[in-house]
Amino acid sequence: METISGMRLCLPYVxxxxxxxxxxxxxKVVRASIAVEQEARKSKIALVRIGTRGSPLAxxxxxxxxDKLIATLPELAEEGAIQIVIIKTTGDKILTQPLADIGGKGxxxxxxxxxxxxxxxxxxxxSMKDVPTYLPDKITLSCNLLREDVRDAFISSSxxxxxxxxxxxxxxxxxxxxxSQLLHRYPSLSVLDNFRGNVQTRLRKLNxxxxxxxxxxxxxxxxxxxxENVTSVLSIDEMLPAVAQGAxxxxxxxxxxxxxxxIALLNHEETRLAVACERAFLETLDGSCRTPIAGYACRDExxxxxxxxxxxxxxxxxxxETSRKGPYAPEDMVLMGKDAGKELLSRAGPGFFxxx
Numbered sequence: 001m002e003t004i005s006g007m008r009l010c011l012p013y014v015x016x017x018x019x020x021x022x023x024x025x026x027x028k029v030v031r032a033s034i035a036v037e038q039e040a041r042k043s044k045i046a047l048v049r050i051g052t053r054g055s056p057l058a059x060x061x062x063x064x065x066x067d068k069l070i071a072t073l074p075e076l077a078e079e080g081a082i083q084i085v086i087i088k089t090t091g092d093k094i095l096t097q098p099l100a101d102i103g104g105k106g107x108x109x110x111x112x113x114x115x116x117x118x119x120x121x122x123x124x125x126x127s128m129k130d131v132p133t134y135l136p137d138k139i140t141l142s143c144n145l146l147r148e149d150v151r152d153a154f155i156s157s158s159x160x161x162x163x164x165x166x167x168x169x170x171x172x173x174x175x176x177x178x179x180s181q182l183l184h185r186y187p188s189l190s191v192l193d194n195f196r197g198n199v200q201t202r203l204r205k206l207n208x209x210x211x212x213x214x215x216x217x218x219x220x221x222x223x224x225x226x227x228e229n230v231t232s233v234l235s236i237d238e239m240l241p242a243v244a245q246g247a248x249x250x251x252x253x254x255x256x257x258x259x260x261x262x263i264a265l266l267n268h269e270e271t272r273l274a275v276a277c278e279r280a281f282l283e284t285l286d287g288s289c290r291t292p293i294a295g296y297a298c299r300d301e302x303x304x305x306x307x308x309x310x311x312x313x314x315x316x317x318x319x320x321e322t323s324r325k326g327p328y329a330p331e332d333m334v335l336m337g338k339d340a341g342k343e344l345l346s347r348a349g350p351g352f353f354x355x356x
Contacts, residue, residue: 046083051121128244148219172211183316219246240294284341
Protein backbone atom coordinates (compact mmCIF):
# COMPACT_ATOMS: atom_id res chain seq x y z
CA MET A 1 0.00 0.00 0.00
CA GLU A 2 1.07 3.53 -0.67
CA THR A 3 -0.01 6.29 1.65
CA ILE A 4 -0.63 9.74 0.24
CA SER A 5 2.31 11.15 2.12
CA GLY A 6 4.56 8.50 0.61
CA MET A 7 3.64 9.02 -3.02
CA ARG A 8 6.44 9.89 -5.43
CA LEU A 9 4.32 10.91 -8.39
CA CYS A 10 3.88 14.25 -10.10
CA LEU A 11 0.40 14.92 -8.80
CA PRO A 12 -1.51 18.20 -8.68
CA TYR A 13 -1.27 20.16 -5.46
CA VAL A 14 -4.19 19.45 -3.13
CA UNK A 15 -5.25 22.19 -0.77
CA UNK A 16 -5.82 21.33 2.88
CA UNK A 17 -9.50 20.40 3.04
CA UNK A 18 -11.94 22.32 5.16
CA UNK A 19 -13.34 20.69 8.31
CA UNK A 20 -16.11 18.18 7.62
CA UNK A 21 -18.89 20.37 8.99
CA UNK A 22 -17.79 23.18 6.70
CA UNK A 23 -17.54 20.77 3.79
CA UNK A 24 -21.16 19.70 4.20
CA UNK A 25 -22.17 23.32 4.26
CA UNK A 26 -20.17 24.06 1.13
CA UNK A 27 -21.97 21.33 -0.84
CA LYS A 28 -25.33 22.76 0.18
CA VAL A 29 -24.23 26.23 -0.89
CA VAL A 30 -23.05 24.90 -4.27
CA ARG A 31 -26.44 23.35 -4.98
CA ALA A 32 -28.29 26.46 -3.84
CA SER A 33 -26.07 28.82 -5.81
CA ILE A 34 -26.66 26.84 -9.00
CA ALA A 35 -30.41 27.03 -8.52
CA VAL A 36 -30.19 30.79 -8.01
CA GLU A 37 -27.82 31.10 -10.95
CA GLN A 38 -30.17 29.30 -13.28
CA GLU A 39 -33.20 31.27 -12.11
CA ALA A 40 -31.48 34.64 -12.39
CA ARG A 41 -30.21 33.93 -15.89
CA LYS A 42 -33.40 32.66 -17.48
CA SER A 43 -33.94 36.03 -19.11
CA LYS A 44 -30.34 36.18 -20.37
CA ILE A 45 -28.92 34.34 -23.33
CA ALA A 46 -25.87 32.42 -22.20
CA LEU A 47 -23.05 32.05 -24.69
CA VAL A 48 -22.27 28.57 -23.40
CA ARG A 49 -24.71 26.24 -21.64
CA ILE A 50 -22.89 23.40 -19.89
CA GLY A 51 -24.88 20.22 -19.32
CA THR A 52 -23.98 18.04 -16.34
CA ARG A 53 -25.32 15.61 -13.79
CA GLY A 54 -26.22 17.11 -10.44
CA SER A 55 -23.94 15.24 -8.03
CA PRO A 56 -21.31 17.28 -6.16
CA LEU A 57 -18.56 15.57 -8.17
CA ALA A 58 -20.26 16.19 -11.51
CA UNK A 59 -20.78 19.83 -10.56
CA UNK A 60 -17.12 20.15 -9.54
CA UNK A 61 -16.17 18.90 -13.00
CA UNK A 62 -18.58 21.29 -14.69
CA UNK A 63 -17.19 24.22 -12.71
CA UNK A 64 -13.65 23.15 -13.55
CA UNK A 65 -14.65 23.26 -17.22
CA UNK A 66 -16.30 26.65 -16.77
CA ASP A 67 -13.24 28.09 -15.05
CA LYS A 68 -10.95 26.84 -17.81
CA LEU A 69 -13.20 28.35 -20.47
CA ILE A 70 -13.18 31.71 -18.68
CA ALA A 71 -9.41 31.62 -18.25
CA THR A 72 -8.94 30.81 -21.93
CA LEU A 73 -11.65 32.98 -23.50
CA PRO A 74 -12.04 36.45 -21.94
CA GLU A 75 -15.42 37.01 -23.65
CA LEU A 76 -16.86 34.25 -21.45
CA ALA A 77 -15.83 35.98 -18.23
CA GLU A 78 -18.86 38.29 -18.27
CA GLU A 79 -21.57 37.38 -15.78
CA GLY A 80 -24.20 35.19 -17.39
CA ALA A 81 -22.01 34.15 -20.31
CA ILE A 82 -21.81 30.57 -19.04
CA GLN A 83 -24.75 28.68 -17.58
CA ILE A 84 -24.68 25.37 -15.72
CA VAL A 85 -27.65 23.14 -16.62
CA ILE A 86 -28.29 20.14 -14.34
CA ILE A 87 -29.73 17.03 -15.98
CA LYS A 88 -30.87 13.93 -14.11
CA THR A 89 -29.84 10.66 -15.78
CA THR A 90 -31.14 7.10 -15.55
CA GLY A 91 -28.20 6.16 -13.35
CA ASP A 92 -29.13 8.96 -10.94
CA LYS A 93 -32.79 7.94 -10.79
CA ILE A 94 -32.36 4.21 -10.12
CA LEU A 95 -30.35 3.78 -6.92
CA THR A 96 -31.87 0.60 -5.51
CA GLN A 97 -30.26 -1.83 -7.97
CA PRO A 98 -26.66 -2.64 -8.85
CA LEU A 99 -25.51 -1.01 -12.07
CA ALA A 100 -24.92 -4.44 -13.58
CA ASP A 101 -28.60 -5.35 -13.02
CA ILE A 102 -29.91 -2.18 -14.64
CA GLY A 103 -27.98 -3.13 -17.77
CA GLY A 104 -27.51 -1.22 -20.96
CA LYS A 105 -25.01 1.51 -21.72
CA GLY A 106 -25.12 5.24 -21.23
CA UNK A 107 -26.75 5.06 -17.80
CA UNK A 108 -25.15 8.39 -16.86
CA UNK A 109 -25.05 10.04 -20.29
CA UNK A 110 -28.22 9.29 -22.31
CA UNK A 111 -30.34 12.18 -21.05
CA UNK A 112 -27.43 14.61 -21.34
CA UNK A 113 -26.87 13.51 -24.94
CA UNK A 114 -30.56 14.08 -25.66
CA UNK A 115 -30.39 17.59 -24.21
CA UNK A 116 -27.36 18.31 -26.40
CA UNK A 117 -29.11 17.08 -29.56
CA UNK A 118 -32.24 19.06 -28.65
CA UNK A 119 -30.16 22.25 -28.36
CA UNK A 120 -31.00 22.60 -24.67
CA UNK A 121 -27.28 22.75 -23.87
CA UNK A 122 -24.20 23.61 -25.93
CA UNK A 123 -21.58 21.31 -24.40
CA UNK A 124 -21.75 18.27 -22.14
CA UNK A 125 -19.25 17.47 -19.39
CA UNK A 126 -18.81 13.78 -18.58
CA SER A 127 -16.70 11.51 -16.44
CA MET A 128 -15.10 9.59 -19.30
CA LYS A 129 -15.46 6.24 -17.53
CA ASP A 130 -19.25 6.69 -17.81
CA VAL A 131 -19.23 7.37 -21.56
CA PRO A 132 -20.14 4.41 -23.83
CA THR A 133 -17.61 3.49 -26.50
CA TYR A 134 -20.10 4.60 -29.15
CA LEU A 135 -21.46 8.15 -29.41
CA PRO A 136 -24.87 9.18 -30.77
CA ASP A 137 -24.95 10.54 -34.30
CA LYS A 138 -24.27 14.28 -34.51
CA ILE A 139 -22.30 14.35 -31.25
CA THR A 140 -18.52 14.57 -31.08
CA LEU A 141 -16.28 14.18 -28.03
CA SER A 142 -12.86 15.49 -28.99
CA CYS A 143 -11.72 17.13 -25.76
CA ASN A 144 -10.29 15.64 -22.59
CA LEU A 145 -9.05 17.81 -19.73
CA LEU A 146 -5.77 17.01 -18.00
CA ARG A 147 -6.23 13.67 -16.28
CA GLU A 148 -6.34 13.40 -12.51
CA ASP A 149 -4.79 10.59 -10.46
CA VAL A 150 -6.10 7.29 -11.86
CA ARG A 151 -5.68 5.19 -8.72
CA ASP A 152 -8.30 3.92 -6.29
CA ALA A 153 -8.47 4.91 -2.64
CA PHE A 154 -9.05 2.50 0.24
CA ILE A 155 -11.23 3.98 2.99
CA SER A 156 -11.83 2.39 6.38
CA SER A 157 -12.21 3.61 9.94
CA SER A 158 -10.93 0.36 11.47
CA UNK A 159 -7.82 -0.78 9.56
CA UNK A 160 -5.02 0.80 7.56
CA UNK A 161 -5.10 -1.44 4.49
CA UNK A 162 -7.06 -4.08 2.61
CA UNK A 163 -4.63 -6.75 3.81
CA UNK A 164 -5.52 -5.95 7.44
CA UNK A 165 -9.28 -6.53 7.04
CA UNK A 166 -10.36 -9.61 9.04
CA UNK A 167 -11.84 -12.56 7.19
CA UNK A 168 -15.53 -12.01 6.46
CA UNK A 169 -15.26 -8.22 6.46
CA UNK A 170 -17.66 -6.49 4.08
CA UNK A 171 -16.35 -4.04 1.47
CA UNK A 172 -18.85 -1.82 -0.32
CA UNK A 173 -18.47 -1.12 -4.03
CA UNK A 174 -20.83 -0.78 -6.98
CA UNK A 175 -18.02 -1.61 -9.41
CA UNK A 176 -17.63 -5.15 -10.78
CA UNK A 177 -14.06 -4.23 -11.73
CA UNK A 178 -13.19 -3.47 -8.11
CA UNK A 179 -15.19 -6.42 -6.79
CA SER A 180 -13.52 -9.00 -9.01
CA GLN A 181 -9.96 -7.75 -8.41
CA LEU A 182 -10.65 -7.48 -4.68
CA LEU A 183 -12.00 -11.02 -4.38
CA HIS A 184 -9.18 -12.37 -6.52
CA ARG A 185 -6.60 -11.03 -4.06
CA TYR A 186 -8.64 -11.41 -0.87
CA PRO A 187 -11.17 -14.27 -1.32
CA SER A 188 -11.99 -14.29 2.40
CA LEU A 189 -13.65 -10.87 2.14
CA SER A 190 -17.28 -10.22 1.25
CA VAL A 191 -18.49 -7.54 -1.15
CA LEU A 192 -21.71 -5.53 -0.90
CA ASP A 193 -22.14 -4.80 -4.60
CA ASN A 194 -25.20 -2.56 -4.43
CA PHE A 195 -23.17 0.14 -2.70
CA ARG A 196 -24.62 2.96 -4.79
CA GLY A 197 -24.80 6.74 -4.39
CA ASN A 198 -22.50 9.72 -4.68
CA VAL A 199 -19.25 10.01 -2.73
CA GLN A 200 -20.94 11.63 0.26
CA THR A 201 -23.64 8.96 0.41
CA ARG A 202 -21.14 6.11 0.32
CA LEU A 203 -19.01 7.67 3.05
CA ARG A 204 -22.13 8.08 5.18
CA LYS A 205 -22.99 4.38 4.71
CA LEU A 206 -19.44 3.50 5.75
CA ASN A 207 -19.70 5.67 8.86
CA UNK A 208 -23.04 4.04 9.71
CA UNK A 209 -21.32 0.65 9.77
CA UNK A 210 -23.09 -0.85 6.73
CA UNK A 211 -19.63 -1.94 5.52
CA UNK A 212 -16.16 -2.12 7.05
CA UNK A 213 -14.45 -0.45 4.09
CA UNK A 214 -15.01 0.96 0.61
CA UNK A 215 -13.01 1.82 -2.48
CA UNK A 216 -13.42 5.11 -4.34
CA UNK A 217 -11.65 6.80 -7.22
CA UNK A 218 -8.94 9.06 -5.85
CA UNK A 219 -9.60 11.52 -8.70
CA UNK A 220 -13.10 12.27 -7.43
CA UNK A 221 -11.94 12.73 -3.85
CA UNK A 222 -9.28 15.18 -5.02
CA UNK A 223 -11.76 17.17 -7.12
CA UNK A 224 -14.05 17.39 -4.09
CA UNK A 225 -11.19 18.29 -1.72
CA UNK A 226 -12.05 15.23 0.35
CA UNK A 227 -8.73 13.42 0.50
CA GLU A 228 -8.74 13.59 4.29
CA ASN A 229 -11.08 10.57 4.11
CA VAL A 230 -8.46 8.41 2.37
CA THR A 231 -6.92 5.66 4.49
CA SER A 232 -4.42 4.54 1.83
CA VAL A 233 -3.97 4.58 -1.93
CA LEU A 234 -3.93 1.38 -3.93
CA SER A 235 -1.12 1.03 -6.45
CA ILE A 236 -1.82 0.23 -10.09
CA ASP A 237 -0.51 -3.28 -9.42
CA GLU A 238 -3.01 -3.78 -6.60
CA MET A 239 -6.05 -2.40 -8.43
CA LEU A 240 -5.92 -1.63 -12.14
CA PRO A 241 -8.19 1.36 -12.78
CA ALA A 242 -11.28 1.56 -14.93
CA VAL A 243 -10.89 2.60 -18.54
CA ALA A 244 -10.65 6.41 -18.66
CA GLN A 245 -10.74 6.74 -14.86
CA GLY A 246 -9.81 10.26 -13.74
CA ALA A 247 -10.50 11.81 -17.16
CA UNK A 248 -13.12 14.44 -17.97
CA UNK A 249 -14.60 14.55 -21.47
CA UNK A 250 -16.36 17.47 -23.14
CA UNK A 251 -18.79 16.86 -26.00
CA UNK A 252 -20.62 19.14 -28.42
CA UNK A 253 -22.79 18.83 -31.52
CA UNK A 254 -20.85 17.81 -34.61
CA UNK A 255 -22.10 20.81 -36.57
CA UNK A 256 -21.33 23.38 -33.86
CA UNK A 257 -18.00 24.76 -35.04
CA UNK A 258 -17.98 27.53 -32.45
CA UNK A 259 -18.28 25.16 -29.47
CA UNK A 260 -15.80 22.79 -31.08
CA UNK A 261 -13.28 25.63 -31.32
CA UNK A 262 -13.90 26.60 -27.69
CA ILE A 263 -13.35 23.14 -26.22
CA ALA A 264 -10.40 22.43 -28.53
CA LEU A 265 -8.52 25.07 -26.55
CA LEU A 266 -9.02 23.03 -23.37
CA ASN A 267 -7.92 19.68 -24.77
CA HIS A 268 -4.96 17.89 -23.16
CA GLU A 269 -3.65 15.75 -25.99
CA GLU A 270 -1.66 13.28 -23.89
CA THR A 271 -4.79 12.48 -21.90
CA ARG A 272 -6.94 12.25 -25.04
CA LEU A 273 -4.60 9.72 -26.65
CA ALA A 274 -4.39 7.59 -23.49
CA VAL A 275 -8.18 7.56 -23.19
CA ALA A 276 -8.52 6.62 -26.89
CA CYS A 277 -6.18 3.66 -26.37
CA GLU A 278 -8.12 2.44 -23.33
CA ARG A 279 -11.50 2.90 -25.00
CA ALA A 280 -10.34 0.95 -28.06
CA PHE A 281 -9.56 -1.92 -25.67
CA LEU A 282 -12.98 -1.61 -24.02
CA GLU A 283 -14.81 -1.39 -27.36
CA THR A 284 -13.11 -4.56 -28.63
CA LEU A 285 -14.31 -6.38 -25.51
CA ASP A 286 -17.76 -4.78 -25.84
CA GLY A 287 -17.51 -3.82 -22.18
CA SER A 288 -20.26 -2.39 -20.00
CA CYS A 289 -21.25 -2.18 -16.34
CA ARG A 290 -21.88 -5.95 -16.53
CA THR A 291 -18.24 -6.81 -17.28
CA PRO A 292 -15.20 -6.56 -14.97
CA ILE A 293 -12.70 -4.80 -17.25
CA ALA A 294 -9.75 -2.57 -16.38
CA GLY A 295 -7.33 -0.72 -18.62
CA TYR A 296 -4.68 1.95 -18.27
CA ALA A 297 -2.40 3.66 -20.79
CA CYS A 298 0.38 6.08 -19.86
CA ARG A 299 3.60 7.55 -21.18
CA ASP A 300 6.80 6.03 -19.80
CA GLU A 301 10.14 7.72 -19.13
CA UNK A 302 11.19 7.14 -22.75
CA UNK A 303 8.07 8.74 -24.16
CA UNK A 304 6.47 5.47 -25.25
CA UNK A 305 2.95 4.30 -24.49
CA UNK A 306 2.60 1.47 -21.99
CA UNK A 307 -0.83 -0.15 -21.83
CA UNK A 308 -2.08 -2.68 -19.30
CA UNK A 309 -5.41 -4.44 -19.63
CA UNK A 310 -7.37 -6.89 -17.49
CA UNK A 311 -10.56 -8.90 -17.62
CA UNK A 312 -11.94 -10.95 -14.75
CA UNK A 313 -14.75 -13.36 -13.97
CA UNK A 314 -17.45 -11.74 -11.87
CA UNK A 315 -16.53 -13.86 -8.82
CA UNK A 316 -12.84 -12.96 -9.09
CA UNK A 317 -11.70 -16.57 -9.51
CA UNK A 318 -10.16 -15.90 -12.91
CA UNK A 319 -8.19 -12.81 -13.89
CA UNK A 320 -6.53 -12.44 -17.28
CA GLU A 321 -4.00 -9.67 -17.90
CA THR A 322 -1.97 -8.39 -20.82
CA SER A 323 0.21 -5.43 -21.73
CA ARG A 324 1.49 -3.57 -24.78
CA LYS A 325 4.21 -1.02 -25.48
CA GLY A 326 4.64 1.20 -28.51
CA PRO A 327 4.85 4.75 -29.88
CA TYR A 328 2.78 7.42 -28.11
CA ALA A 329 0.92 8.23 -31.32
CA PRO A 330 -2.82 8.12 -32.17
CA GLU A 331 -2.98 5.22 -34.63
CA ASP A 332 -0.42 3.11 -32.79
CA MET A 333 -2.18 3.53 -29.45
CA VAL A 334 -5.63 2.66 -30.79
CA LEU A 335 -4.17 -0.44 -32.45
CA MET A 336 -2.50 -1.41 -29.17
CA GLY A 337 -5.80 -1.19 -27.32
CA LYS A 338 -7.64 -3.21 -29.95
CA ASP A 339 -4.95 -5.86 -30.14
CA ALA A 340 -4.89 -6.26 -26.35
CA GLY A 341 -8.67 -6.60 -26.35
CA LYS A 342 -8.61 -9.27 -29.06
CA GLU A 343 -6.01 -11.25 -27.13
CA LEU A 344 -8.00 -11.28 -23.89
CA LEU A 345 -11.25 -11.99 -25.74
CA SER A 346 -9.61 -15.05 -27.28
CA ARG A 347 -8.10 -16.22 -24.00
CA ALA A 348 -11.33 -15.71 -22.05
CA GLY A 349 -13.54 -17.77 -24.35
CA PRO A 350 -17.35 -17.90 -24.34
CA GLY A 351 -19.21 -17.47 -21.07
CA PHE A 352 -16.24 -15.91 -19.26
CA PHE A 353 -18.25 -12.87 -18.11
CA UNK A 354 -21.40 -14.81 -17.15
CA UNK A 355 -22.52 -14.11 -13.55
CA UNK A 356 -21.19 -16.61 -10.99
